[in-house]
Amino acid sequence: xxxxxxxxxxxxxxxxxxxxxxxxxxxxxxxxxxxxxxxxxxxxxxxxxxxxxxxxxxxxxxxxxxxxxxxxxxxxxxxxxxxxxxxxxxxxxxxxxxxxxxxxxxxxxxxxxxxxxxxxxxxxxxxxxxxxxxxxxxxxxxxxxxxxxxxxxxxxxxxxxxxxxxxxxxxxxxxxxxxxxxxxxxxxxxxxxxxxxxxxxxxxxxxxxxxxxxxxxxxxx
Numbered sequence: 001x002x003x004x005x006x007x008x009x010x011x012x013x014x015x016x017x018x019x020x021x022x023x024x025x026x027x028x029x030x031x032x033x034x035x036x037x038x039x040x041x042x043x044x045x046x047x048x049x050x051x052x053x054x055x056x057x058x059x060x061x062x063x064x065x066x067x068x069x070x071x072x073x074x075x076x077x078x079x080x081x082x083x084x085x086x087x088x089x090x091x092x093x094x095x096x097x098x099x100x101x102x103x104x105x106x107x108x109x110x111x112x113x114x115x116x117x118x119x120x121x122x123x124x125x126x127x128x129x130x131x132x133x134x135x136x137x138x139x140x141x142x143x144x145x146x147x148x149x150x151x152x153x154x155x156x157x158x159x160x161x162x163x164x165x166x167x168x169x170x171x172x173x174x175x176x177x178x179x180x181x182x183x184x185x186x187x188x189x190x191x192x193x194x195x196x197x198x199x200x201x202x203x204x205x206x207x208x209x210x211x212x213x214x215x216x217x218x219x220x221x
Contacts, residue, residue: 011143017136021129021172028125028180031118035183039190042072042115046197049075053201059209074111074194078202081107082209097210104202111198115191119184126181133173140166 048069056062063079070076081103141163 013139014136014143017132017139017169018172020132021136021169021176024125024129024132024180025176028122028176028183031121032179032183035118035187038072039115039187039194042074042194043190045070045072046074046194046201050197050201053079072114074114074198075201077107077111078104078198078205082205097206100206100209104206108198108202112195115194119187119191122180122184122187126177126184129177129180130170130173133169133171133176136169136173137166140169 049066052065052069053062053075056065059079059082063076066075066079082100083103144163144166
């Protein structure tokens with residue numbers, strides 16, 4: 001019996017474990033490749049967009065300049081959030097600084113959710129795939145030993161082959177988990193850097209617009 005026979009001749013649980021590992025691998029690699037592309041663009045976009053913003057003469061012109069660089073829409077939502085609510089509502093209660101703090105915080109959370117998307121999947125795959133593979137191994141070994149025992153003759157050479165093939169499930173689980181764990185750690189650091197840049201920009205933007213008479217030409221109220 002070889003590794004292919006382990007799947008074709010295995011029961012529903014064995015096949016289910018193999019299929020689950022395959023789905024976890026495909027899903028994690030899709031997220032890994034997509035986030036590599038996203039975070040690369042995001043890092044460049046945030047740096048270029050914030051530089052373009054501070055070089056603009058007025059807020060309206062700054063938004064147009066940022067739109068040319070912000071391909072992933074990470075900085076524009078923060079700028080758009082500075083449009084204060086109409087009076088007469090609880091959202092407009094408080095002074096200008098308080099309103100800006102709330103609006104920028106909400107916009108920043110939405111932007112960070114976009115950057116964090118997929119991290120939970122990578123963490124889940126990285127932490128559970130080894131145990132899924134181990135489940136397949138234990139189940140495969142159990143069936144291999146049961147089959148050998150029913151044959152009536154138990155020798156080392158008859159045990160080592162089926163048991164070794166069952167251990168393939170453990171190796172498969174590790175093969176699925178390791179890339180997910182590495183990507184989660186690397187992307188976590190990249191997201192942390194981008195998040196710090198966005199938080200800094202939001203804080204500076206709030207300070208700039210909290211007192212519009214102090215020099216935020218073109219600021220909307």
